[in-house]
Amino acid sequence: MRTRLLRSKDYEEMKKLFLDVFSHEPWFDQWKDEKQLDLYMSDLTDNKNSLSLALYDENHRLVGGSLGYVFNWWEGREYFIKEFFIARDKQNQGVGGIFIDQINTYLEAQDIQHIWLATEKNMPAYPFYHKNGFADLQNSVFLVKKVNQP
Template sequence: MRACVLQTRDYEQMKKLFLDVFSSEPWFDKWDEKQLDLYMKDLTENNNSLSIAMYDEKEELIGCSLGYVFNWWEGREYYIKEFFISTNIQGQGKGSTFLNLMEGMLKDRDIKHILLSTEKTVPAYQFYKKNKFTVLNDSVFLVKKIPE
């Protein structure tokens, strides 16, 4: 297994992997092609975007972390917006391996923290807790729907 910055040539494969993961349980997202492409470009084409890919021994893309690097008073931070592993290998420790490989890459980039948000009701929550992410007791994630 190896992790590196997502190569441009793997963009379409990354989109397919994203759809495979998030179109099934527990998310059941319903992306149309246009909205998916806009979202992926938002995640991967900004000046502060950092898209990390994990490849297996056959050099097949099996996981991605799409996020942003921000400067903060404590140092640089990586905010994961999307983290996904191929559904056929979930539960086999590959996601934990990916996070460990990512930590080495992020340390080399002088990044001090990894941040993310997830729902408490999905398996990802327990996965992140198992991998030493902690819930910030003084912080909340808020949302407001704009009326139509």
């Protein structure tokens, strides 16, 4: 397994992998509008502070993605993972943990101090992240508000 920056030539393959993972159990996302999906993926991969990492297997097949942003903060640089995913046929085999370890190594070399992410507590990703060294913030919450509701 090898982690490297997402190459522009692999963008379509990453989009296909993202769609395959998140349109199935347990997420069942409904990406019916390809233009909307392209806009979302572009938001994640085409900004000057984007950091898109790709995991390739020993056959050079794309099997994982970590799409996010690097921000500067008073404690140093931080990486916010917006999307983290592993090919469905590689899940529950330790591949995600390998990817997290390789991301850690990459970030350390880039002098990035923290990894941030958000997930839902009732999803399999939640215990996975705990198993791989992430912890709940005791004094923070993740909030949302619909724009068209008071």
